[in-house]
Amino acid sequence: AVITYKGGGINPLTGQSMGSAAPVRLRDIAEVTDSWKDASSSFYVNNEPGIFLSIQKQSGTNAVEVADNVIAKLDEIYNYLPAGVSLKIVYDTTKIIRQSLAGVRRSAILGALLAMGVLFVFLRSFKSTFIIGLSIPVSLLVTIMIMYFSGLTLNIMTLAGLALGIGMIVDSSIVILENIFRYREKGAKAVPAAHLGAQEMITAITASILTTVGIFLPLLMFKRELDIIGVLFKDLAFTIIISLLASLLVAVSLIPVLTGKYLKLYTRTQKPLKNAFWAGLDSSIEKSFTRLDEGYKRLLSRVLDNKGLTGLIMILLFIISLFVMEPLGGNVGLELAPEQAEDFISLELELPVGTRYEVTRDTLMQLAGIAREELKGYKDIFILAGNSGGFSESDIPNRGSLFVTLPPYKDQIDSHR
Structure with a gap:
């Protein structure tokens, strides 16, 4: 392929002809080969290469309904897969x-x-x-x-x-x-x-x-x-x-x-009640409730007779209850939401800026190997190298993610905690 022409035309200073133009071809300035683009990101499931496809619902739609529709289409997609290629759901947030x-x-x-x-x-x-x-x-x-x-x-x-x-x-x-x-x-x-x-x-x-x-x-x-x-x-x-x-x-x-x-x-x-057994049981329960009412009446009478002492006890109990809060030295902490039992473990990796994708991938592979050796009872381990794991179109060679999916909480040996 001709990129441009070199020479030819009229010299603007002398007005003389510069001869015929010589073509400049692509092979003269570059090495051209028919090959694949260099990988800048990769995905591995249980140490096997794969393709990671993330599906996100639109705002305002039902997540469970979207997931059901995707799962229903999987059988149809299986028919179009070439031999040796499998498709599985590695993680379902729904x-x-x-x-x-x-x-x-x-x-x-x-x-x-x-x-x-x-x-x-x-x-x-x-x-x-x-x-x-x-x-x-x-x-x-x-x-x-x-x-x-x-x-x-x-x-x-x-x-x-x-x-x-x-x-x-x-x-x-x-x-x-x-x-x-x-x-x-x-x-x-x-x-x-x-x-x-x-x-x-x-x-x-x-x-x-x-x-x-x-x-x-x-x-x-x-x-x-x-x-x-x-x-x-x-x-x-x-x-x-x-x-x-x-x-x-x-x-x-x-x-x-x-x-x-x-x-x-x-x-x-x-x-x-006509049945003697049920009549006796009903009478016993009624007597128990009657004794409970009488006990409450006696307690209420004592409380009303000692209003000052009762009020003092209530104030002391309120003050003591404040000290169980973490800001006042107690062990009851404050947080937005309680900790939940998750069915996955995630790890985000960010190496120094300028780190090559291959280094990020190898580091994640090493971490995945450590996880396989030390974790028990996991389902799958997958890594995403050269990408932050979000929905950005551009690859980030110095970032990656490692995910470990776990069985249901009751069957977990090693949990996310």
């Missing part, structure tokens, strides 16, 4: 999301079951327990419906809000139900008892719900001023607020209707 969501779901379901179990112990009535238990899914359905129209999804924070809200959801319903039952013990019929029992408690439970809402409301009102805290907890606060307001609506509407019309409550005097 596993942590899936595990967290599953954990929160289990906690919410277990919390609901435990709440109903505790209610049955204290109420000792399948009908009353069913009424309170029914208020949980109804309140959650109302909350999820409002979340849907507000553009929220079921993520870690909203599910955590629902799990926290389950324990508070039943509070208002229990107060209404207990007051209705109290009127039934006084001899009131089902419908008047439901009406009077609910009407009498509306002000109290509304004030109770609103005080709790007032705790979480500032997270929504000042989410921009709170920076990352506002971003992290706005969905949690919104979910708790909506679930509490929904529980208030259910308590003052659904509970009176069920107890007054469809699932009428009866006292032990009105409908005693």
Whole structure:
């Protein structure tokens, strides 16, 4: 290939011809070979060379849904791979999301079951327990419906809000139900008892719900001023607020209707237990609660008789509790988020500027060899040499990364800690 021509033309100083132009070819000034570009970055999986493909979701999209769509296409991609080439997922960040969501779901379901179990112990009535238990899914359905129209999804924070809200959801319903039952013990019929029992408690439970809402409301009102805290907890606060307001609506509407019309409550005097065993067990539990009430009354009486001493003890306990904080010499530290059990170990390597890519690669290979010898129970070790591991298009020869993927935390021998 001709690059340019040398010579020829007219000399601008003498006006004489400079002869014919001589071509300057590429082979005259360079060595031309048909070859590959020199490597400036590389990727190794378990000491085998490979190609690293990182897929990042767009802002505002669902990470789990994107991962599912990519995984669904893998079988189709396998058909186009040449012989001897394999494709595997070395790391999936959505596993942590899936595990967290599953954990929160289990906690919410277990919390609901435990709440109903505790209610049955204290109420000792399948009908009353069913009424309170029914208020949980109804309140959650109302909350999820409002979340849907507000553009929220079921993520870690909203599910955590629902799990926290389950324990508070039943509070208002229990107060209404207990007051209705109290009127039934006084001899009131089902419908008047439901009406009077609910009407009498509306002000109290509304004030109770609103005080709790007032705790979480500032997270929504000042989410921009709170920076990352506002971003992290706005969905949690919104979910708790909506679930509490929904529980208030259910308590003052659904509970009176069920107890007054469809699932009428009866006292032990009105409908005693026929089975001798269950009647004796119910009587024993009732006596235990009676003794507990009497003990609380005696304790409360002593506290009220010694107001000054009680106040002094409370102040001392408050002061002592402050000293368990790390800034005051205690062992309770302050941090943004607690340490979590990870399923990978990462190491970022940065050598002095000007270090050649080959040196970076060899250093990472040595570190990978040390990891293979010293770590136990790992899944894969992969290195990325000549790149920072981000989404930058340019290679950085003096930087690299080493990743070690681990099995689930319960199966780990050596953990990230």
